[in-house]
Amino acid sequence: MLTAPTYRSVEGAYLALLRLASTNFEQRIDARGNAAREVTGVSFRLLDPRQRLPYLKARKANPVFQYAEALWYLAGRRDLEMIGYYAPSMRAGSADGVTLGGSAYGHTLFTPADGDTVAPFDRALDLLRTGLDSKRAYVPVFSARELEDRDNLDVACLAGLHLMERGGRLHMVCHMRANDLDCGLLSDVFSFTMIQEYASIQLGLELGPYTHTIGSAHVNDRNAERVKTVLHEADVRPNPLSFPVTSMPASTGPEVLERVLEHEEALRTNTESYSAKDIADLGIEPYWQQVIVLFEIYRQIVHDQTDAVSPDILDALDPGLRWLVEHRWVACAPTGGVGR
Template sequence: MPFAVAEWLWCMKGANDLEMISYYAPSYRKYSDNGITLHGAYGPRIQKYLPKIINLLQKDEHSRRAVIPIYTIHDVAIESKDIPCTSSIQFLIRNGRLNLIVHMRSNDIYLGLPYDVFNFTMLQEYVARKLNVQIGTYTHIVNSLHYYKKNEETIKRIAYSAPAKAKEMPLMPKDDLDNRLQELIKYEEELRINGNKIKVPNEGYFGNLAFILYKYSKDREMSTHDSSSSILHSSFK
C-alpha cells in the first residue's frame, strides 16, 4: 500500500525522478537509463495534458477527445530500460458519471496490475472531483497480461487463498482538493528527507494516506537500524 500511495503522488506531481520512487521500490533503480530519472514515468506524460483534459470536459461533457497518450511515437523502437506499459487513457462522461478506459500494451498481473488499477482509479476520482461529477466505470484493457516464472508460486498462493475482506475507501474530498493534495506531496517529501519525526497530519482522507507513508518510513528506519546493529554486533564476535 505505501508504494501505491507514493506512486500516485509521484504521478500527480508530474515527477520522473528516481530518488522518490526508489525510496519505496529500490528495484526501480535498475530501470533507469541515467541513474537519475525514469524514461517511462507516467507523471510528466499525464500532467502535461491533464489540465487540458479537465478544461475540455468542463466545456463539453460529451467530448470523446479526452484522451491522454502515454506511449508515444518517441517510445517506438528506442533503446531504454523503461518503456511505458500504458498506451493511453480516456475519460468519458456518461449519464453524469466519469468513466475511465485504460489501454495497456503490456501488464504484469502480479507486479504491475494492482498498482496500475490503484493509480488510475485515484486519478479518475481526482478528475471526477474537479469536474463535480460522480465516479463511473473503470475499464482496464491489456494486450499482453503476463507474469514471470519466479513469481508463479506466489501468484498461485494468492489465487487459491481465501478472498480478503474488502474495505471501501472513503470518497476523495472536493473542498480545497488541490491544496490538500499539495500538502500531502510536501509531507511525503519532508518525511522521506527528515524521517518519521515529522508529525502526521490528522485530517481525514489525506491524513490516512499520510499515515500509510509514515508507517512505511518508520518500519523502514527500524529495519535499517536493526540491520546496522546486527552488522555492528557481528563485528565484535
C-alpha cells in the same frame, strides 16, 4: 449489455486474470529473457473504482508504495529521488540514475510538453468542461519515439487514458500495451483509479466506472509459485475480506496534493517524525491523514530501524489499511525497499 467482465473490486479482476493466464493461456513468450504465459486483448470493468485494494495474505499488497506512486503521478514527477525510496527496483529502469522515462506516466500526463503551457491532462479536462458527451478526451502516454532506441529499458506500458462524461459521471478507460498481471496490475489500477477520482473532483462529477484493457496480459514464470499460492488462498478462504472505502475529499486539488507531498518529503528524508496526534493536528482531511500515517510507518521501518511500529500510529490506521500493513510487515522489520 456490458462489453467487459465486471467486478466488485480490483481483487476479483486480479484473481480472474491470474487464473486465465495460468491455466488457459494462449501462448508462451520470452521477451528480453522474461519467460511468461500470455493472453492477449483482455479487459475488465470496476463499477466502483474506489474498491482498489486487494486483501490477500499471499499477495501482501503494499499500500505505502501504491499511495506514493499515485501521488508521484499526480504531481507530474519523474524523479527517482522520491519513487526510488519506496521501490528501489525501479532504479534499474533509469538511463541516467536520476529520472525515469516511459514509466513516469504522471510526467507525461500532468506536465506541459515543450512549447506548450497546458498539461495534456488539463487540456482533456477543459474539453470535458465544454463538450458534454465528447469522445475526444484521450490522453496518450506511450510514444512511438520510445521504440527508436532498441536498448531502451523504460518503455511506457500505459498507452493512454480515455475520459468520458456520461450522465453526470466520469468514466475512464485505460489502455495498456502490456501488463504483468501479478506484479504490475494492482499498482496500475490503484494509481489510475486515483487519477480518475481526482479528475472527477476537478470536474464536479460523480465517479463512474473504470475499464482496464490490456494488449499483452502475462504472468512471468518466476512468479508462478506465488500466483499458485494466491489462487489457492482465494479458493479455500471462507469469504473474501471487505473493508469500508472512503471517497477522496471534494477539496482535493493541486494545493492539497502539494501539502501532502511536503509531509511525504519530510518523512522520507527523516527531517520530521510524527505521532498520531501530530498528524491529526496537521489541518488536512482525514482521508489524506491516512496516507501520511502510512508514510510515517515506512519512515519508522527504514530510518528508525525498528522491529515494531509505534502502537499509536498503527492504531490510527483505518481497518483495511491496518490489515494490509500488518500482513505485509508481520514483524515490521527493516527492509531495503517495499517494492510493488
